[in-house]
Amino acid sequence: MIFDRNEKKEVIALLGAGSMGTAIVRRIAAGRKILLGDISEKNLEKVSHDFQYSGYDVETMIVNALEKNSVEAFAEKAASFGDVMYFIDTAGASPHQTNPAHILELDMVGTGYAVDAFGKVMAKGGAGLIVSSQTGYMYPIPYEEEQKILNTPTEELMELPFIKETAMQNSGLAYMIAKRINQLQAMKAAATTWKERRARINTISPGVIVTPLAYDEFAAAGDAYQKMIDASAAERTGTSDEIAEAGAFLLGEHAEFITGTDLLIDGGVIASIRTGEYKLHAE
Numbered sequence: 001m002i003f004d005r006n007e008k009k010e011v012i013a014l015l016g017a018g019s020m021g022t023a024i025v026r027r028i029a030a031g032r033k034i035l036l037g038d039i040s041e042k043n044l045e046k047v048s049h050d051f052q053y054s055g056y057d058v059e060t061m062i063v064n065a066l067e068k069n070s071v072e073a074f075a076e077k078a079a080s081f082g083d084v085m086y087f088i089d090t091a092g093a094s095p096h097q098t099n100p101a102h103i104l105e106l107d108m109v110g111t112g113y114a115v116d117a118f119g120k121v122m123a124k125g126g127a128g129l130i131v132s133s134q135t136g137y138m139y140p141i142p143y144e145e146e147q148k149i150l151n152t153p154t155e156e157l158m159e160l161p162f163i164k165e166t167a168m169q170n171s172g173l174a175y176m177i178a179k180r181i182n183q184l185q186a187m188k189a190a191a192t193t194w195k196e197r198r199a200r201i202n203t204i205s206p207g208v209i210v211t212p213l214a215y216d217e218f219a220a221a222g223d224a225y226q227k228m229i230d231a232s233a234a235e236r237t238g239t240s241d242e243i244a245e246a247g248a249f250l251l252g253e254h255a256e257f258i259t260g261t262d263l264l265i266d267g268g269v270i271a272s273i274r275t276g277e278y279k280l281h282a283e
Contacts, residue, residue, distance in 0.1 A: 004057055009033040010123075013078040015063060015071070015114055016091030017047040019211045020131060020247075023240040024088055027248035029056050033081050037063035037074045038091075065091040065110035068117075068155070075117035083123035086251055087201075089114045090131040092178075094213055096220035100174035104158060104167055107178035112154030115185050115201065119193035127251045128194065128201035130186050131243075134266040136179035136205055138273070138280060149181055150188050157181075179205070183262045190260030200259035202250050207266025209238045231278035233268030 010032045014021045017038040025034060034056055038044045044060040051058040061077055064070040078084045091114070092107040111130060118128060141149070145162045152160060167177040186203045194201045208214070208229055218225055229237060246265050249255055264270060272278035 004031070006031065008082060009057065010083055010085040011035060011078050011081045012086040013037065013074070013084060013088070013118070015065060015074065015087075015089045016131075017043055018090050018213060019240045020206065020209065020243050021088050021090035022047055022051075023244035024129070024247035024251070025051075026054075027244050028086060028251055032057070032085075034058040035074075035078045035081065036060045039064055063091075065114065066105055068113045071110070071113040072117045075114075075121045078118075079121040083126070084118065084121050085123055085126040087114075087118045087122065087126070087128040088131070088247070088251075089129070092131075094217050095171040095175040096217055098171065100168045100171050103171055103174040104163060104178055107175065108163075108181050109154060109157055111178075111182050112157065112185050115189045116154055116193070119189055119197065119199075119201075122194060122197045122199035124198040126197070126199040127255075128186075128189075128199065129247050129251055130182050130201070130203045131247075132182040132203040132205045132262060133175070133179040134205050134207040134264060134270055135176040136183055136262070137264065137270045139173060139176040139180065141177065141180055146184060150184055154185075186262070187260045194259075200256070202255075202259060203262040204243065204246055204250065205262055205264045205266065206243050207232070207238055207264075207269050209240060209243060211240060228269055228278070229267075231269065231272045232266070233271065236267065238265065238267060 012025055012032050013035045014025050015037045017036045036044055041062055048058050048060045061074055063074045093103055167174050183203050186201045189201050208225055246263055273280050
């Protein structure tokens, strides 16, 4: 049975088929072509099955976000289906899952590969969204170092002294720095490669959001997360659906004047930290 006879469809590419990314896609996918990219074939099968049985037109591709060639092939495949109007990147690892080097290579360099690759294929009027984190606000990178990062090609980021000497100290710090750099990567792209294609790109920085991935963090540092939740103005965790609402807005027509910026969605955690109401590290 043919559910949709439209042959020319706008394309949505999602790298990292987790709960937040798929929730965003569902908000914008009606009548469009979806391309899912993920390292896990099992996850791709499950997520694509859910989309297909909900009436969506979906394709999949195994993508290793650590490998530039793999990410570029993903972007090229997306473009082969039609005008790439939307790109969403949620690929990444959490601090308690792996070591600092892997976090930086995946969350920093891998994201850079994706921003670069889709900066070559986005259609005019298209929009991109990188899922960063509230932790990008927790470690202020010195201005001089940010300028070096902004002026360093993605392939050379791991060689920067700041990355080698500071970011590699532990996984938590690596994650904070990688997520701040995601914001810088989107900012740079918005002013250069994506601007040239008349496409927009932004980041969103979720706070404590309950996802399957988050449970690894809760198991490892539950007390710390509980204190963070209790100190927030919302006094609760967030949901993938709430992130999806914000993501759909930034990708949509009502956000056409918004590019190169970050939207913090954390229930007030960073506000509590910045005003001294909550101490991030015990003294």
